[in-house]
Amino acid sequence: MVASPRFTRRTITDQVTEDLRERILSGDFLAGTQLRQDAIATEYNVSRIPVREALQRLDAEGLVSFQPHKGAIVAQLSLDEIEELFEVRRLLECELLRHSVPRLSADDIRAATEILDVYDDALRAGDIARWGDLNRQFHERLYQASNRPKTLEIVRTIGNNTVRFTRAQLALSGATEQAEREHHDILDACRSGNVALAVSLLDRHISDSCKSLIECLRVARAGNDA
Numbered sequence: 001m002v003a004s005p006r007f008t009r010r011t012i013t014d015q016v017t018e019d020l021r022e023r024i025l026s027g028d029f030l031a032g033t034q035l036r037q038d039a040i041a042t043e044y045n046v047s048r049i050p051v052r053e054a055l056q057r058l059d060a061e062g063l064v065s066f067q068p069h070k071g072a073i074v075a076q077l078s079l080d081e082i083e084e085l086f087e088v089r090r091l092l093e094c095e096l097l098r099h100s101v102p103r104l105s106a107d108d109i110r111a112a113t114e115i116l117d118v119y120d121d122a123l124r125a126g127d128i129a130r131w132g133d134l135n136r137q138f139h140e141r142l143y144q145a146s147n148r149p150k151t152l153e154i155v156r157t158i159g160n161n162t163v164r165f166t167r168a169q170l171a172l173s174g175a176t177e178q179a180e181r182e183h184h185d186i187l188d189a190c191r192s193g194n195v196a197l198a199v200s201l202l203d204r205h206i207s208d209s210c211k212s213l214i215e216c217l218r219v220a221r222a223g224n225d226a
Contacts, residue, residue, distance in 0.1 A: 012046055017054040019044075024063050024074055025164050026129055031076040035064065062161045075161075079214055082165060085158050086210035092155050093206065094199050096143040101195045103145035109191050112141040116183055123176045132163035138183060142190055166213055178208075 020040070023029050041051045055072045058064040065075045077085075119134040121127075136159055143152055182205045189198035 013050040013053045016044055016046065016050050017057050020054055020058060021063060021160070025132060025160060027164055029074045031074050033074045034070055035072040035074065061157055077161065079217060082162060083210060083214060085162050086206060089155065089158050090203060090206040092151055093139065093143065094203050096146045096148060096151055096155065097202050098195060098199050099148060100143050100146035101190050101193060101198050104190055108141060108145055112138060112187055115141060116187060120180055123180055132166070136163065165217060166209065
């Protein structure tokens with residue numbers, strides 16, 4: 001990424017933030033990786049100022065943390081912290097869907113169906129890099145009609161803190177077929193306007209995802225510590 005003189009410093013910061021965020025979420029930068037400002041500035045051909053500002057933004061999002069003698073590193077989450085984030089997700093997303101289902105239009109359902117078709121193709125192709133973003137797009141499309149933008153913003157931030165782990169969990173656990181089936185069940189309930197069923201299915205979907213993820217991470221981390 002090359003800085004251009006027609007961009008303001010704030011625009012450069014936005015670009016660096018977005019690119020670093022994507023690299024963290026995609027697993028290009030793993031948890032615990034040290035993010036050296038000089039190296040990043042050189043790679044992006046920018047000064048250290050927008051890099052520092054970008055890292056501060058990602059710190060506020062929970063994706064980066066600043067540690068003594070290390071500087072910025074990709075944030076690691078404990079199993080308890082991940083479980084807590086999923087619990088908050090479950091509460092907020094179920095509430096969003098509860099408000100959204102009665103307001104969903106035919107266009108909303110059509111768009112969610114199209115996203116899910118692409119998501120299913122990515123699952124079958126093993127295209128891990130696309131799972132997280134397509135999953136987010138699908139859920140957000142179902143929530144948009146809730147008319148609760150602040151809650152959506154909170155959910156998006158929480159999702160960014162868990163998607164990098166969830167993507168690996170799907171690959172390791174072989175739970176792709178279950179995820180595919182659960183998404184279609186939720187969409188069918190939304191299509192029929194059955195609020196209670198849609199919310200119940202979403203609640204179970206998030207809870208099951210959390211349990212599966214925690215188990216996979218517990219095994220993986222125990223192996224790393226052995």
